[in-house]
Amino acid sequence: MMRRSDFLKHVVVFLAVSCFCGCSQPLRTLIDAGNEQKAQGECVARQRTRFEALLRDIKRERLLPGLREERVLARYGDPVLREGRVFLYRDPVDFFGSPKVYLAFDEAGILSSIEVITNESE
Numbered sequence: 077m078m079r080r081s082d083f084l085k086h087v088v089v090f091l092a093v094s095c096f097c098g099c100s101q102p103l104r105t106l107i108d109a110g111n112e113q114k115a116q117g118e119c120v121a122r123q124r125t126r127f128e129a130l131l132r133d134i135k136r137e138r139l140l141p142g143l144r145e146e147r148v149l150a151r152y153g154d155p156v157l158r159e160g161r162v163f164l165y166r167d168p169v170d171f172f173g174s175p176k177v178y179l180a181f182d183e184a185g186i187l188s189s190i191e192v193i194t195n196e197s198e
Contacts, residue, residue: 123168126153130165130177134192145185155179 130152133139139148148163155163161181167174178191 120168123153126151127165127167127174127177131175131192134177134190139187139190141187141189143187145181145187148179148187 130139133151152165155165156168157164161183163179163181165177165179173195175192175194178189178193179187180189180191182188
């Protein structure tokens with residue numbers, strides 16, 4: 077016959093194991109969500125840095141017509157929107173306060189025009 081103290085030890089162990097096994101999936105989900113949020117934050121930071129570089133290069137006249145599309149994509153990343161041969165770049169989070177940069181490419185994939193629209197000019 078099992079003593080009462082041994083029985084209680086088995087119950088405590090069983091409950092502890094059950095709790096850890098039952099809680100592991102929600103805990104894993106929370107950890108995954110935290111990792112995903114961190115990755116998203118890093119992605120937004122990268123996009124914002126590239127957009128700031130684009131604005132700076134336009135202001136300093138380092139980005140001029142004649143550049144190949146591949147070079148633009150390598151330097152500034154994918155645009156927020158591609159419509160035909162026109163790329164739209166803007167801040168990845170600030171939808172309304174951000175300047176918008178439209179880059180148009182000709183049939184050969186060469187940058188043909190640059191247009192910057194700020195809130196002041198809209």
